[in-house]
Amino acid sequence: MNRYRTYYIISAFSLLALLSACTGLRNISGDEYLYTGSDISIEKEEEFRDKRNIDRELSRVLRPEPNSKLLFSRPRLWMNQVAGEPTGRGLRYWMSERLGEEAVLFEPEYAERNLRLINNRLYNMGYFDAYAVHSVDTTGKTVSLNYDILLKPPYRFGRLYTVDDTTRLAGHINNELENSLIAEDEPYWLDLLRNERQRIDRSLKQMGYFYFHPDNILFRADSAAGDRRVDVYPVIKADATRDALKQYRTGNIYIHADYNVLTAPGDGSTDTLLLGDGFYFTDRLSNFKPNVIKRAIYFKKDSLYNMSDHDRTLNQLMSLGTFRFVNIRFSPRQDSDRLDIRVLLTPLERRSVSAEIKGVTKSNNFAGPGFNTELTNHNIFGGAESFKLRLNAAYEVLVGQQYSASSREAGLDAALSLPRFLLPQGLYERYQPLSPKTNINMGINFLNRTDAFRLTTIHAGYGYSWNLGPARQHRLSPLAFNLFVLGKVSGDIDDVLDRGTILRRGLFEQFVIGGTYLYVYNSRLKSPGINDWYFNFNLDMSGNVAYLLMKGIPGVSQLEEGGYGIFNQSFAQYTKADFDLRYYRQIGEGKRLATRLFMGAGIPYANSDMMPYVKQYVIGGSNSVRAFHPRSLGPGSYSLPEGTERGYSIRQTGELKLEANIEYRFDITNMFKGAFFVDAGNIWRIKEDEEVPGGKFDHTGFYREIAVGAGTGLRIDAGFFILRFDFAMPLADPATTGERFFGPVRLSDRQWRRDNIVFNLGIGYPF
Numbered sequence: 001m002n003r004y005r006t007y008y009i010i011s012a013f014s015l016l017a018l019l020s021a022c023t024g025l026r027n028i029s030g031d032e033y034l035y036t037g038s039d040i041s042i043e044k045e046e047e048f049r050d051k052r053n054i055d056r057e058l059s060r061v062l063r064p065e066p067n068s069k070l071l072f073s074r075p076r077l078w079m080n081q082v083a084g085e086p087t088g089r090g091l092r093y094w095m096s097e098r099l100g101e102e103a104v105l106f107e108p109e110y111a112e113r114n115l116r117l118i119n120n121r122l123y124n125m126g127y128f129d130a131y132a133v134h135s136v137d138t139t140g141k142t143v144s145l146n147y148d149i150l151l152k153p154p155y156r157f158g159r160l161y162t163v164d165d166t167t168r169l170a171g172h173i174n175n176e177l178e179n180s181l182i183a184e185d186e187p188y189w190l191d192l193l194r195n196e197r198q199r200i201d202r203s204l205k206q207m208g209y210f211y212f213h214p215d216n217i218l219f220r221a222d223s224a225a226g227d228r229r230v231d232v233y234p235v236i237k238a239d240a241t242r243d244a245l246k247q248y249r250t251g252n253i254y255i256h257a258d259y260n261v262l263t264a265p266g267d268g269s270t271d272t273l274l275l276g277d278g279f280y281f282t283d284r285l286s287n288f289k290p291n292v293i294k295r296a297i298y299f300k301k302d303s304l305y306n307m308s309d310h311d312r313t314l315n316q317l318m319s320l321g322t323f324r325f326v327n328i329r330f331s332p333r334q335d336s337d338r339l340d341i342r343v344l345l346t347p348l349e350r351r352s353v354s355a356e357i358k359g360v361t362k363s364n365n366f367a368g369p370g371f372n373t374e375l376t377n378h379n380i381f382g383g384a385e386s387f388k389l390r391l392n393a394a395y396e397v398l399v400g401q402q403y404s405a406s407s408r409e410a411g412l413d414a415a416l417s418l419p420r421f422l423l424p425q426g427l428y429e430r431y432q433p434l435s436p437k438t439n440i441n442m443g444i445n446f447l448n449r450t451d452a453f454r455l456t457t458i459h460a461g462y463g464y465s466w467n468l469g470p471a472r473q474h475r476l477s478p479l480a481f482n483l484f485v486l487g488k489v490s491g492d493i494d495d496v497l498d499r500g501t502i503l504r505r506g507l508f509e510q511f512v513i514g515g516t517y518l519y520v521y522n523s524r525l526k527s528p529g530i531n532d533w534y535f536n537f538n539l540d541m542s543g544n545v546a547y548l549l550m551k552g553i554p555g556v557s558q559l560e561e562g563g564y565g566i567f568n569q570s571f572a573q574y575t576k577a578d579f580d581l582r583y584y585r586q587i588g589e590g591k592r593l594a595t596r597l598f599m600g601a602g603i604p605y606a607n608s609d610m611m612p613y614v615k616q617y618v619i620g621g622s623n624s625v626r627a628f629h630p631r632s633l634g635p636g637s638y639s640l641p642e643g644t645e646r647g648y649s650i651r652q653t654g655e656l657k658l659e660a661n662i663e664y665r666f667d668i669t670n671m672f673k674g675a676f677f678v679d680a681g682n683i684w685r686i687k688e689d690e691e692v693p694g695g696k697f698d699h700t701g702f703y704r705e706i707a708v709g710a711g712t713g714l715r716i717d718a719g720f721f722i723l724r725f726d727f728a729m730p731l732a733d734p735a736t737t738g739e740r741f742f743g744p745v746r747l748s749d750r751q752w753r754r755d756n757i758v759f760n761l762g763i764g765y766p767f
Contacts, residue, residue, distance in 0.1 A: 023074055024077030024078045024081055025141045025142070026081075028103065028141045034105065034106065035064070035066055035107075035144075037065075039144065040149065041149065042151060043149070043151070057121055058122070058149075061120075062117070062118075063113070063114065064104055066104050067101060068668075068669060077100065077101060079095050079096070079099045080095070080101055080103070081103075082100075083095035083096035084096070099669065111134050111136060111145055115134050115147070118147060125154065125190070126187050127152070127154050128155055130152070131149070131150040132148070155230050156184075156187055156188060156228060156230065157182055157184055157185065157186050157229070158184060158225055158230055159225075159232070160232045160234075161231065161233045162174040162177060162234070164233075165236060167236075168247075169204075169212075172207060173200055173204070173234065173236070176199070176203050177200075180196060182196055193221075193232075197217050197219070200214075205305075206306050206307055206308060207304060208248050208305045208306075209244070210248045210305045210330065211244045215237070217236060218237055219233070220235060221233075249302055249304055249339070250304075250338070250341060251338035251340040252279075253279050253301065253340075253343065254280045254282070255290075255293055255294070257281065257283040257288045257345050257347070258283050258287070258345075259325075259346050261346070271284050277300070278301030279297075281293070287350070288384065289383045292382075292383040296419070297313050299313065314326060315435065317343070317345065319437075321378060321384070322347060322386070323345045323347055323348060324347065324348045326346075328341060329344065347379070349378075350378055350379050351376070351378075352375075352376045352378070353373070353375050354374050355372065358370050358372070367399050367761055368395050368397055369395060370393065370395075370396075371394070372390065374388055380416075386417045387416050387417075388414070388417075389414050390411075390415070390443075391410075392410070393410045393411075394407075399759075405452075407448065407449050408447075409446065409447050410446050412443055412444055412445075413441065413443030415440070417439050418437065418440075420437075420438065421438055421464055422438045433474075434466060435465075436464065436466045438463075438464055439463050439464070440462050445459075449490075452650070453487065453488065453489040453490065454486070454489075455486055456487060457482060457483070458482070458483040458485075460479075460480075462480075463515075464476050470525045470526050471522055473518075473522075475517070475519075476516075476517050477517075480516050481511070481512070482511070482614075483512075484512075484613075484614065511546075511571035512543075512571070513542060513546045514542030514544065515540075515541055516538070516539065517539040518536070518539075521533065521536075522535075529586075530586045531583070532583070532585075533583055534584075535581050535582075537578075538576075538577065538578050539577050540575070540576040540602075540615070541575050541576075542573060543606070543608065546571050547606055570607065570608075572604070572611070573604065573606045574602055574603060574604040574605065574615070575603050576601070577601060577602075578599060579599060580597075580598050581596070581597045581598075582594065582767055589667075590666060592664075592665045593662070593664055594664075594767065595660075596659070598657065600656070601656050604655070613650070617657035618652065619682060620633040622761065623767065624679070625659065625680065626677070626709060626726050627679065627709020627711060627728035627729055627758055631652050632652065633681075633682060633683070634654055634684065634705075635652065635654040635683045635685050635694075636654075636685070636698075636702075636705050638694045638735065639736065651692050653683065654683030654684050654695065655686045656683060656684040656686065657681070657683045658702075659679070659682075660679075660680050661678070661680075661767060662677065663676070663678075663766070664676045671717055671718065673715040673716075673717055674713065674714060675712065675715065675726075676712050676713075677710065677711055677728070678708070678710045679709045680708045682734060684697035685697065707730065707732055710728060710729065711726055712726075713725060713726035713727065715765075721763055721764070722763065722764050724764065724766070725761060727757055727760075728760065729756045729757050730756060731745075
């Protein structure tokens, strides 16, 4: 034990010595000083409450940013200095420009410039009489700046007046002011006035004011009322153009489906098809059906210009997936309130072939090379239909585990996507979502796991997908068909399956005939902010219609094992629903908190005694509870029998799943990111299984079977991909009792580390 202690002490001192050599100060010349940042100290003349984060707002204006630090070292500055002046794009260039950063040297003008910026930001936040001074702190070869600020209570908004004008525009603005962001008694903030101008501008753009601009509104602030109140007077600028004050209506709409940036569109009189309702269509090569393009345009002749119609048209045309560029131009008619519209569409090449070789990592810790090739026709029938034929293959090996295994996979898929719903015309006209698509697909996939089995999957599907705004997506598949055929089975799994045909047939050899629904909400697609949400809901129902049909057909015989089937293959009957809720919080520059909650349940009934294997839940691995090997956790308190070698266990699946994760992510450098995380969760069976003792869900004590793990990670962000290395250890393992259940952590014990530290390799973030 003393030998290990000595080893760690020597290692710690060696690390400290290495870090002390990376401060980057040795190469700072005699008359230069390294700028190490600024410190802001705020004192209030009297106590007052202000929900705004003043420190954060002031820190944002300070320039320049000092060199990044790790503890008391500056590794990026040190790398830049060690690399010297690179002569090309080799290793020295990579160290200097990608890993390293140049020294941020102190300049005397930093102090006064930052002081002006601080005073300006405080004034904009309503601290009109703040007092700020600075001092310079020189220590050795470093300089830092200190700013001491004395604050009086901020000025607050007083009365918000209406526009003193009788024009129609003034009336519309005054109506909008009834829902103003400016609230009486709230702290004055210039940014809030700017946001209010933009809000009013967006509303006016919905009413035909095409040429209006936020700068056409002025807010005059008057603090003469006293009591530290600021009355606000909105005014339409006197020099606003006549066009900005006028409402416009849509004129003719000219669609150019063959637009080339080298040739300007014509005047609508040559090779132009009149579609009616003010639409004119030009397509010299006759590549597109006119009504398909017209259906994607939301402008209506003689209606007021509406920015929502503009945005929806752009989104709809781009979602067709057959145009390289989409541009919409507006031309006002002379002495008129009409805007003629030209929709300029530059098509993609009709056919394309792509191929890629990639690195594959999965939640079960299999990793290896993969190959995809795809043949695409972007407009196969002239209606912007997309047909894709995809061939994929992958070879993967199990990494970071105590046993070896490999996986070979190959598949062929064909998919046809139509940019509309195949529905009765009346129903479609009544409900017009964004980016509607009808999707038809079929394919076959082969999987060979050396430690498990060979499985052939044949699938087909028919369904719809659409959006409700940029953040909400829906996918409904009323018909989804899957057939699983089990091939050669290895070792222990074969012994388990041979105990009964029901188990083999129930897990693998069966049809899945049903429907699925998927809903996704992602706030980052709308407007990334400090708080972001992601929600994914899945509903999967199988076999209900098939069961009713089979049961109602006279003379249909049942399978020998019970239940109904087709060609001696049973069909699965179950309902499965789950959701994935994530919350992301930006807590500073380069710092982010990520959380996830997953809950799911699948219930087999009627024609099925168990869920199909590929539909059951598993847990553990690089994207799950990372302190446990893939698929090695649960169900419940179940553990592998004594003497069983750790490996693929077909028993460790369940119909219920609960998982929660929290991860603190931070930037080390621009390329290297770090993380600390805690994962918790488990899976359970609905029914008792004598082969899986402890696996049944018990609502009175399931919380005692929650596995907990914690760890740290390093991520390499190369821009186009993120390579992730996570190391985790279990804090609570429901399969064992005694000291390992929230037991002591013994990092100094080599055997403990070997038994408990789990390495996970992944591409991208776990959630």
